[in-house]
Amino acid sequence: MITLAFRSTLFAAALSLAACEEGGPSLVPDAQVEAMGLQEWQQIRANVPASRNAADQQRLTRVTRRLLAAAGESTGDWEWQVFENPQPNAFALPGKRIGVFSGMMRIAETDAQLATVVAHEIGHLQANHGSERVSAQAASQIGLQVLDAALGAGEIAGRDQIGAALGMGVEYGVLLPYSRRNELEADRLGIELMADAGYDPRAALEFWQAMKRASGNRGPEFLATHPAPDNRIAQIEEIIAAQ
Structure with missing residues (x-):
């Protein structure tokens, strides 16, 4: 018989698997994650139409090239x-x-505001957040598989509910806050890159104020993969002040 204490141990083990290191677990090889990203990119290119607005594409190219040059990227x-x-x-x-x-191009009205967006995304990639997220998801699945094997089919009443509760704990207790940490780190890296590229970092505040106005009603922050706008703006103000 599976005791309540053992269930708690399994729960804690699943959480520790998904958040075992401050920098994130590394369970999936980077080459495999990159291949997954390129495959997803091809699917998006096949299913989502490219914008026909030549000025938008030219502006994105101008800003991206400038940022990549500042980042030392080819x-x-x-x-x-x-x-x-x-x-x-x-x-x-x-x-x-x-x-x-x-829709993002309409909010990022200036090159500096668009640089906020692009530098943030470059920050995600340079910090290897894609691999961290994939590994965190893999870790959560390992935790669920361990629980499933330990409980055994039909051994315990409410087995499905226990599994669902563990899944909720892993998703909302580890994966989403972990993702918000990624977002805030990418903000910091992005602002530093903006400054290196000669963009005024204060444009990031203008951009996120505009995003706040556009976001309307939001759900609770703990259910969101991105920080609440007010929290994000406050942290960006601290980053800029520290530069």
């Missing part, structure tokens, strides 16, 4: 694209791929 290794989507969003994928939605 632009030939990177690819970037404006996608036609009204959502104010952007993303970075392992394999040095950056996508910006057309």
Whole structure:
């Protein structure tokens, strides 16, 4: 019979697997993560139309090239694209791929504000956040598999509920806060890169104020992968003041 104490031990083990190091666990080889990122990029390119706004693509190219030069990166290794989507969003994928939605281009009105977005995404990739997130997800799945094997099919009443509770604990207790830490680290790296590229870091505050106005109602921060706008703006103010 599986005791309550043993269930608690399994729960704690799953959490420790997903957050075993401050820099994130490394359970999946970087080469495999990069291949996954490139495959995802191809799927996005196939399913989401590229923006036909030539001025937007030219602006993204101008800003991205300037930032990559400041970061000491070869632009030939990177690819970037404006996608036609009204959502104010952007993303970075392992394999040095950056996508910006057309809705984000409307909010980032100046090159310096767009640099806030692109430098943030470059920060994610240079900090290897993609590999960290994949490994954290893999760790959470290991935890669930251990629980499933330990409980055994039909041995305990409420087995499905226990598994669901563990999944909720892993997802909301580790993966999402871990992702928010990634976001804040990318903010710091991005602001430093903006300054190195000759952009005024204070444009980051202008940009995130605009994002706050555009975000409208949000759910609780602990259920979000991104920091709440007020928290993010406060941290960016601290980063800029420390420079």
